[in-house]
Amino acid sequence: VQLQASGGGLVQAGGSLRLSCAASGRTFSSYDMAWFRQAPGKEREFVAAGTWSGVSIYSADSVRGRFTISRDNAKNTVYLQMNSLKPEDTAVYYCAARWSVHTIVIVTNPREYDYWGQGTLVTVSS
Numbered sequence: 281v282q283l284q285a286s287g288g289g290l291v292q293a294g295g296s297l298r299l300s301c302a303a304s305g306r307t308f309s310s311y312d313m314a315w316f317r318q319a320p321g322k323e324r325e326f327v328a329a330g331t332w333s334g335v336s337i338y339s340a341d342s343v344r345g346r347f348t349i350s351r352d353n354a355k356n357t358v359y360l361q362m363n364s365l366k367p368e369d370t371a372v373y374y375c376a377a378r379w380s381v382h383t384i385v386i387v388t389n390p391r392e393y394d395y396w397g398q399g400t401l402v403t404v405s406s
Contacts, residue, residue, distance in 0.1 A: 281305045281395050285375045288400030291365055295404070299360040301375030301397055308356040309333075312380045315349060315360045316390055317371035317402075326388040327373070328360060332380035338388070343369070365404045372399040 287299040299315070314329035328349035330337040337349050346365075351358040358375060376393035387393070 281308065281311060281377050283375050283377060283395055283397035285373065285397035285400040288373060288402045290403045290405065293365060293367055293404055293406050295365050296361070296363045297365065297402060299362065299373055299375075299400060299402075301358045303356045303358070303377065305356070309353040310380055311377040311395075312387065313349070313351060313358040314376045314378075314387070314393060315358075315373060316376060317369075317373045319371040324374070324390050326390070329386045329388065330358070331384060331386065332382060336384040336386060338386040340388075362402070365402075367404045367406045370402060370404050372401050374399045
């Protein structure tokens with residue numbers, strides 16, 4: 281599967297952005313999807329993930345209550361709605377996919393994901 285992330289940009293603190301990740305292929309619904317981010321000089325960190333059906337989702341403590349992951353399997357797209365953005369949310373955001381084993385378990389380790397998008401830069405100004 282090939283992934284194309286978009287929707288990043290410059291926003292003021294407190295603002296909102298919605299990232300999109302479009303997937304190629306006809307088996308999108310067979311993949312668990314996730315968002316990660318990487319700030320300059322820092323390791324890539326987990327942001328949010330959802331299982332193949334979208335029923336089971338999980339977000340990192342640092343974004344819970346502000347960011348929401350969702351997916352539209354008919355459009356082969358996963359979204360990350362980001363509200364109440366903070367300067368510390370500034371990073372390159374990556375979407376990632378892994379073949380689903382059809383459980384409700386959320387995987388947060390980036391090494392468990394096989395496919396990655398190219399990243400989209402989010403900059404939050406104070």
